[in-house]
Amino acid sequence: MAGFLLALALAGCGRHAGQSPEEAAAAAADAAMAGEESARFAAAPPPAPAKMLAPPRGTFLAYEHDASVRLPGADIPAHLAAVRDACQEARFGDCAVLQITQRGDPYPGGEITVRTAPAGVEALLKLAGEGGEIAERSTNAEDLAQQVADTRLTQARLENEHARLLEYQRRGDLKVADLLTLSQRLAEIESGLQVARQDAAQQQRRIDTQRLTINFQAIGTEQRRSELGQAFSETGAIFTGSVAWVVRFIAGVLPPAILGLALLWVARAWWRRRRRRAG
Structure with missing residues (x-):
C-alpha cells in the first residue's frame, strides 16, 4: 500500500x-x-553480529598424573627399566621419556617421568606396580582452551597480514625504500608465525598426550633398615669428626690459656715483691 x-x-x-x-x-x-x-x-530483521568462534571449555585439557609405588629395594631398578623400555618401545602407544633418576643404597629408589598416550597411563602404572603396591596417586588437569584460542587468533591475524603484504609486494610501482620496509615486515611476520605454530604444536601435544611421573620407594621395613645401617656406617665418621672438633678447640684455646697463666704468674711475683719491700 x-x-x-x-x-x-x-x-x-x-x-x-x-x-x-x-x-x-x-x-x-x-x-x-x-x-x-x-x-x-x-x-527484514537486522543480521546478527558475527561472533568469534572459541573452543568450548573442557575439550582442551592437559592431564598430569603422579604416583608413588612401593617395592622391595632390590626390585626397583628392574621395574624402573621395565617402564623405561615399555615407553621407548611405544608398547602402549606414543610415549617419550622426559626424565629418569635412580638411587642406590642406603636409600634405594627412583623416579621416571614420561609423556604418553592416554591409554598408556594405566598400562604403565600396572607395569610399575607389579609385585608391589601403588601407595599414592593424584591427577590434575589444566584447561588450555583460552591459550589455544589466543594462539589461533594470533596465527590467523599474522597469516592475513602476510597475505596482504605479499599482494602489495607484487605491485610494480613500489620504491626501493618501500620494498625494503615491506621485506623487513614480512620477515617479522614469518618469525611470529613460526613461534605461533610452535606454540600451537606444543599445546596440541599436551592435549593429545598425558604426563605421568612414577616415584619408586622401598617398602617401609626395608627403608627403616637402610636408615639404621646408614647410621651405623656413619658412626666412624661421626666419632672422627667429634675428635677433630675437640682437637681444633684445644688448639684454639691452649695458646691464650698459656699466655694468660704466664701473665698471672708475673703479676703475682710482682705483687709479692712489692709487699716485701713495703714490710
Whole structure:
C-alpha cells in the first residue's frame, strides 16, 4: 500500500513537471518497485553480529598424573627399566621419556617421568606396580582452551597480514625504500608465525598426550633398615669428626690459656715483691 501511494505521488509530480503520460507511468512503476524493495528491507530483521568462534571449555585439557609405588629395594631398578623400555618401545602407544633418576643404597629408589598416550597411563602404572603396591596417586588437569584460542587468533591475524603484504609486494610501482620496509615486515611476520605454530604444536601435544611421573620407594621395613645401617656406617665418621672438633678447640684455646697463666704468674711475683719491700 505504501509503495502504491508513493507511485501515485511520483506520477502526480511527473505530470506537474510536464511529463508525458507514458513517462509518468514508467516513473510510477519504477517508484512502486523501489517502494516494495524498501518495505521488504525494512521488514527484514537486522543480521546478527558475527561472533568469534572459541573452543568450548573442557575439550582442551592437559592431564598430569603422579604416583608413588612401593617395592622391595632390590626390585626397583628392574621395574624402573621395565617402564623405561615399555615407553621407548611405544608398547602402549606414543610415549617419550622426559626424565629418569635412580638411587642406590642406603636409600634405594627412583623416579621416571614420561609423556604418553592416554591409554598408556594405566598400562604403565600396572607395569610399575607389579609385585608391589601403588601407595599414592593424584591427577590434575589444566584447561588450555583460552591459550589455544589466543594462539589461533594470533596465527590467523599474522597469516592475513602476510597475505596482504605479499599482494602489495607484487605491485610494480613500489620504491626501493618501500620494498625494503615491506621485506623487513614480512620477515617479522614469518618469525611470529613460526613461534605461533610452535606454540600451537606444543599445546596440541599436551592435549593429545598425558604426563605421568612414577616415584619408586622401598617398602617401609626395608627403608627403616637402610636408615639404621646408614647410621651405623656413619658412626666412624661421626666419632672422627667429634675428635677433630675437640682437637681444633684445644688448639684454639691452649695458646691464650698459656699466655694468660704466664701473665698471672708475673703479676703475682710482682705483687709479692712489692709487699716485701713495703714490710
